[in-house]
Amino acid sequence: MKPLRLMSALPLLVALAACSPPATEAPVTPAVLVRSFDGAANAESVQTYTGEIRARFESELAFRVGGKMTERSVDVGALVTRGQLLARLDPQDAQLAATAARSQITAAEADAALARAELKRTEALLAKGFVSASALDTQRATLDAAEARLKQARTQAATASNQTAYTELHADSAGVITQVLAEAGQVVSAGQAVFRIARPGERELLIYVPESRIGSIETGEAVEVRPWIAQDQPSPGIVREVSPVADSATRTYGVRISLPDGDALPLGATATASFSRAQASRLVLPLSAVTRNGDQASIWLVDGESRLTPVAVDVLAFREDGAVLRDRLPEGSRVVVAGVHKLVAGAAVRPVEEGSTPALDVKR
Numbered sequence: 001m002k003p004l005r006l007m008s009a010l011p012l013l014v015a016l017a018a019c020s021p022p023a024t025e026a027p028v029t030p031a032v033l034v035r036s037f038d039g040a041a042n043a044e045s046v047q048t049y050t051g052e053i054r055a056r057f058e059s060e061l062a063f064r065v066g067g068k069m070t071e072r073s074v075d076v077g078a079l080v081t082r083g084q085l086l087a088r089l090d091p092q093d094a095q096l097a098a099t100a101a102r103s104q105i106t107a108a109e110a111d112a113a114l115a116r117a118e119l120k121r122t123e124a125l126l127a128k129g130f131v132s133a134s135a136l137d138t139q140r141a142t143l144d145a146a147e148a149r150l151k152q153a154r155t156q157a158a159t160a161s162n163q164t165a166y167t168e169l170h171a172d173s174a175g176v177i178t179q180v181l182a183e184a185g186q187v188v189s190a191g192q193a194v195f196r197i198a199r200p201g202e203r204e205l206l207i208y209v210p211e212s213r214i215g216s217i218e219t220g221e222a223v224e225v226r227p228w229i230a231q232d233q234p235s236p237g238i239v240r241e242v243s244p245v246a247d248s249a250t251r252t253y254g255v256r257i258s259l260p261d262g263d264a265l266p267l268g269a270t271a272t273a274s275f276s277r278a279q280a281s282r283l284v285l286p287l288s289a290v291t292r293n294g295d296q297a298s299i300w301l302v303d304g305e306s307r308l309t310p311v312a313v314d315v316l317a318f319r320e321d322g323a324v325l326r327d328r329l330p331e332g333s334r335v336v337v338a339g340v341h342k343l344v345a346g347a348a349v350r351p352v353e354e355g356s357t358p359a360l361d362v363k364r
Contacts, residue, residue: 031350033338034302037283037329046274047216049255051207053227053269055198056258058178063089064166066189069182076180080171080197087182087194089167098164101157108150115143175199178267203262205237207273208252212317212324217242217275223257227271235261237273283329284322289337290315297323300336300343302351308336308343 067089074086122139125131179196182188205225209217223237236259243254257273259265290297290313297315300308314326329335334351336343 029306029348029350031352032300032302032308032336032343033354034334034351035286035289035337035354037333037335046276047213048272048274049207049209050270050272051205051257053203053259053262053265053267053271054206055175055178055200055267056202056204057199059172059197059199060181060193061086061169061172061195061197062191062193063087063169063188064190065089065094065163066187066192067093067167068187069184069194072180072182072184074177074180074195076177078177079175080177081174082171084171085168086171086177087169087184089188091164091167094160094164094167098157098160101153101160104153105150105157108146108153112143112146112150115139115146119143169194171197173197173199176267198267201263203259203265203267204240205257205259205262205271205273207255207257208247208250209255210252210319211246212319214242214253214255215317217255221275224274224276225257225259225262225271226274227265227269229266229269235259237262282316283325284319285325285335286322286337287318289335289340290323291340300340301329302334302336302349306349306351308345308347308349310343310345 069087070090071088072086073088074080074084080086119136119139119142122131122136126133126136175197177195178198180194181196182192182194188194217239219239219242221239223239224234225237226234237257238260239255240258241254241256246253255273265271285299289299291299296312298310298312301311303309316324316326318324337354
């Protein structure tokens with residue numbers, strides 16, 4: 001009878017088990033990827049840019065008239081003296097114009113001489129009463145017009161003579177030809193650059209700085225310059241000029257650095273300029289660590305109790321390698337660097353240092 005009693009009680013036991021409350025699962029603390037900062041970590045101290053050695057004073061030389069260039073007398077690297085002939089245009093048209101202008105002078109001189117003679121005859125006739133005073137006035141006006149035409153013809157002849165002289169291009173100062181921009185046989189326009197000449201003397205380094213960093217460079221700032229041909233021989237430099245306009249193609253700003261001791265450096269050589277930023281170092285955070293609400297940027301910190309705290313920050317610039325903060329973070333700050341758009345203030349988390357081996361279940 002005992003087996004029968006057990007069989008009859010089995011359905012009751014199953015029903016009671018089904019009515020019992022389910023076992024509760026322990027809440028899972030989400031893991032977040034963090035990066036710790038100890039104050040000096042991840043701070044920039046030196047910024048280095050590569051540029052080209054140039055002469056302190058450079059100029060582009062061009063013809064003052066247009067025409068076909070028939071001769072080029074110098075090549076790149078040539079040392080030239082002041083007044084030396086560099087190139088020549090076909091002077092035929094200019095010479096014809098000068099000849100025509102001289103002919104105009106001859107004709108104007110003849111007209112003026114005739115007008116003077118007519119005026120004298122009219123004055124004599126007026127004295128005898130054969131002509132009226134108005135006739136004398138007419139002859140005087142004729143002479144004035146003839147003399148004005150003569151003056152104009154002489155001016156045009158001088159201009160034509162200058163145009164002939166402008167078919168020759170001479171060096172305006174001693175220096176070295178650094179660039180040739182036109183060849184013999186080429187038709188050039190007035191003002192089109194044909195040569196670039198560098199004057200001897202002081203050298204400077206031309207570098208280009210991206211928009212995100214140009215604000216940190218100031219005129220008069222000291223720079224360490226290292227030519228590639230002598231990396232072990234640094235020389236001092238001073239920022240002379242910061243371009244106020246970005247290059248339209250590269251969106252970078254030109255910076256010219258004077259080299260007081262660089263007279264011996266070859267033109268066109270490559271050199272690096274290093275800017276010390278030890279006193280104005282900035283903290284750079286990954287872009288994934290920064291959120292933006294309108295114009296306000298913020299980051300998430302994990303406090304000592306492993307809870308999330310949003311902190312507003314002032315971002316100086318957003319760059320490809322991260323966001324540059326104006327102010328430093330407290331010593332030992334742990335910044336969340338992933339999944340920041342789904343975080344809730346005050347939530348408990350399990351911080352995992354960036355680069356550690358445990359797998360993360362970061363909710364995004």
